[in-house]
Amino acid sequence: MSPCYAYYPGCSGLGTSLEYDTSTRAMCERLGIELVEIPDWNCCGSTPAHAVDHLLSASLVGRNLAIADNMAEERELAGIITPCPSCLKNLKTTQHRLSNPEFRSEVERVVGRTVRADLPIKSVLQVVVEDMGMDVLANLASAPLKGLRVVPYYGCIMVRPPQIMQFDDPDNPMALDNLLTALGAEVLPFALKTDCCGASLATTRQDVVTRLSGRILDAAAAAGADAVVAACPMCQMNLDMRQAQINRANHSSHNIPVFYYSQLAGLAAGQGEVSTMMDKLCVSPRALLASLAARAGEGA
Amino acid sequence: MSSSTNLNVYDADFVDEVQRESEQNLALCYQCGNCTAGCPVSFAYDYPVNQIMRLVQAGRKKEALSSHAIWLCASCETCTTRCPNDIDVARVMDVLRHMARRENLVCEPAVSAFWDAFLGSVEKHGRIFELGLMASYVSKTGRVLTDVDLAPMALRKGKLGFKAHTLKGISEIRGIFDRYREHN
Numbered sequence: 001m002s003p004c005y006a007y008y009p010g011c012s013g014l015g016t017s018l019e020y021d022t023s024t025r026a027m028c029e030r031l032g033i034e035l036v037e038i039p040d041w042n043c044c045g046s047t048p049a050h051a052v053d054h055l056l057s058a059s060l061v062g063r064n065l066a067i068a069d070n071m072a073e074e075r076e077l078a079g080i081i082t083p084c085p086s087c088l089k090n091l092k093t094t095q096h097r098l099s100n101p102e103f104r105s106e107v108e109r110v111v112g113r114t115v116r117a118d119l120p121i122k123s124v125l126q127v128v129v130e131d132m133g134m135d136v137l138a139n140l141a142s143a144p145l146k147g148l149r150v151v152p153y154y155g156c157i158m159v160r161p162p163q164i165m166q167f168d169d170p171d172n173p174m175a176l177d178n179l180l181t182a183l184g185a186e187v188l189p190f191a192l193k194t195d196c197c198g199a200s201l202a203t204t205r206q207d208v209v210t211r212l213s214g215r216i217l218d219a220a221a222a223a224g225a226d227a228v229v230a231a232c233p234m235c236q237m238n239l240d241m242r243q244a245q246i247n248r249a250n251h252s253s254h255n256i257p258v259f260y261y262s263q264l265a266g267l268a269a270g271q272g273e274v275s276t277m278m279d280k281l282c283v284s285p286r287a288l289l290a291s292l293a294a295r296a297g298e299g300a
Numbered sequence: 301m302s303s304s305t306n307l308n309v310y311d312a313d314f315v316d317e318v319q320r321e322s323e324q325n326l327a328l329c330y331q332c333g334n335c336t337a338g339c340p341v342s343f344a345y346d347y348p349v350n351q352i353m354r355l356v357q358a359g360r361k362k363e364a365l366s367s368h369a370i371w372l373c374a375s376c377e378t379c380t381t382r383c384p385n386d387i388d389v390a391r392v393m394d395v396l397r398h399m400a401r402r403e404n405l406v407c408e409p410a411v412s413a414f415w416d417a418f419l420g421s422v423e424k425h426g427r428i429f430e431l432g433l434m435a436s437y438v439s440k441t442g443r444v445l446t447d448v449d450l451a452p453m454a455l456r457k458g459k460l461g462f463k464a465h466t467l468k469g470i471s472e473i474r475g476i477f478d479r480y481r482e483h484n
C-alpha cells in the first residue's frame with residue numbers, strides 16, 4: 001500500500017518557489033507517495049517567529065500539528081512531510097519542545113486546541129531517499145541526467161541541529177548526492193554543501209547575503225559544475241534570483257542555473273521542461289538543457 | 301552608577317534568566333571557540349559568538365543585549381551542531397534577541413523591523429503575503445530601495461503574488477497572537 005502523508009507546503013510554495021512545490025507533488029505521485037495537504041494550514045512563522053518569541057513560534061506551528069492530528073483520526077498517516085527545511089526545523093523543534101508538559105500546556109492554551117504532535121515529521125527528501133531507496137529512483141529515470149555535472153547544496157538546516165533533525169550527516173550529508181547519482185547525474189565533490197547562504201538576512205543585510213551566497217557560487221564554479229542543485233526554497237532564491245545582485249557586489253560573472261532536485265527528478269523521469277517549470281528559474285537553464293539533449297543524442 | 305562601571309558588574313539575574321529561557325547550562329561553555337570557527341557571519345559580528353557566550357556567563361547584560369551579533373546571527377545552527385558540550389548556542393542567541401527587544405536595546409533596527417513586518421503579515425492573512433510584507437517593511441524602515449532590482453524579474457516569473465491567501469481560520473490565527481500578547 002502506498003504511504004500517505006500530511007503535506008505541509010509552506011508559504012514560499014505559493015509564490016517564490018511554485019516550481020518546487022509543483023515538481024515535488026509530481027515526484028511524489030510518480031513514486032507512489034500520497035500527499036494530503038493539511039487543510040487551511042498557516043505560516044509556521046519561519047525565522048522571524050523563533051527570533052521574536054518561542055511560545056509564539058511553537059503556537060503557530062502547533063495549530064498545523066493539531067490539524068494534522070485530526071487528519072490522523074480520519075485515516076492512517078505515515079507522518080507529516082514538507083519540502084522546506086525552514087518549515088521542517090520549526091515543525092520538528094516544536095514537536096521536540098512539546099515533550100515538556102509545562103510548555104505544552106502553555107502552547108495549547110495559546111493555540112486553543114490540544115496538540116498531540118505524535119506523528120513522525122520528515123522532509124520530502126528524507127522520505128524519498130530512505131523509504132523509496134535508490135533502486136526505485138534509478139528505475140524511474142527513463143531519461144537519465146547523463147553528462148550533467150552538478151554540486152548538491154543542502155543548505156544549513158536540512159540536517160542541523162542533528163539532535164532535532166535526525167537525518168543524514170550534519171557535516172557531510174549524502175542523501176542528495178545519492179539521489180542525483182541514481183538519476184544519472186555526475187555529482188562533484190563540494191565542500192560547501194551545508195554552508196549557510198544567509199537567507200534570514202536577505203532583505204535586511206544584503207552585504208551579508210551576497211558574501212555568503214557568493215562563496216557558494218564561487219565554489220560551485222571552481223568545482224566545474226554546470227549547475228547547483230538545491231533542496232531549500234530560500235537557498236534556491238538567493239543563489240538564483242539574486243545571482244545578478246551577487247555578481248554586482250562581488251565583481252563576479254556567474255551564470256549558473258540553480259535547480260530544485262525535484263525538477264531534475266521530473267526531467268529524469270521524462271517530464272519536459274514545461275511541466276518541470278524550468279521557465280521559473282531566473283538564470284535560464286535552456287542552453288544547458290539543450291546541450292545535454294544534444295550530448296544524449298550523440299550517445300544514442 | 302556610571303554605565304562604564306555598570307558594564308563590569310556581574311548581573312546574576314541576567315544569567316539566571318538566559319539559563320531559564322534557553323534551558324541551557326551556560327557554565328558548561330569552556331571557550332573552545334568551535335562555535336565561532338563555524339559561524340558564517342563572524343566577519344560581520346562585533347563580538348564573535350564565543351565571546352557572546354562569555355559575556356553572558358560574566359553577567360554582562362548590557363553589552364550582550366546591545367551587540368550587533370545577536371541580530372546578524374543567521375540561525376544556521378552550526379554552533380549548536382559543533383559545540384562539544386551540547387550547548388544549544390543558537391537557542392541562546394534567540395533568547396538574547398527576545399530579551400533585547402523587551403529591554404529596548406535593539407542594535408539592528410532594520411532586522412527587528414523585518415521580523416515585525418513578517419509576523420504582521422502572518423497575523424493579517426495567516427500566510428505570508430510577500431508584496432504586503434515588503435510594503436510594510438519599507439514603510440517601517442524607509443528603505444525604499446530594498447530589492448527593487450529584483451521586482452521586475454520576480455513579477456515576470458510570476459513569483460510575486462498580487463493577492464493575499466487569507467486563511468478560512470484567520471480568526472483562530474488572530475486569537476493566537478492575542479493570547480500570546482496577553483501572556484507577555
Ligand code: SF4
Nearest residue numbers: 329331332333335383
Ligand atoms: S563551542 Fe560550545 S563550549 Fe566551545 S566556545 Fe562555543 S559555546 Fe563554548
Ligand code: SF4
Nearest residue numbers: 339373374376377379
Ligand atoms: S546560528 Fe548564528 S551564531 Fe550560530 S553559527 Fe549560525 S550564524 Fe553563527
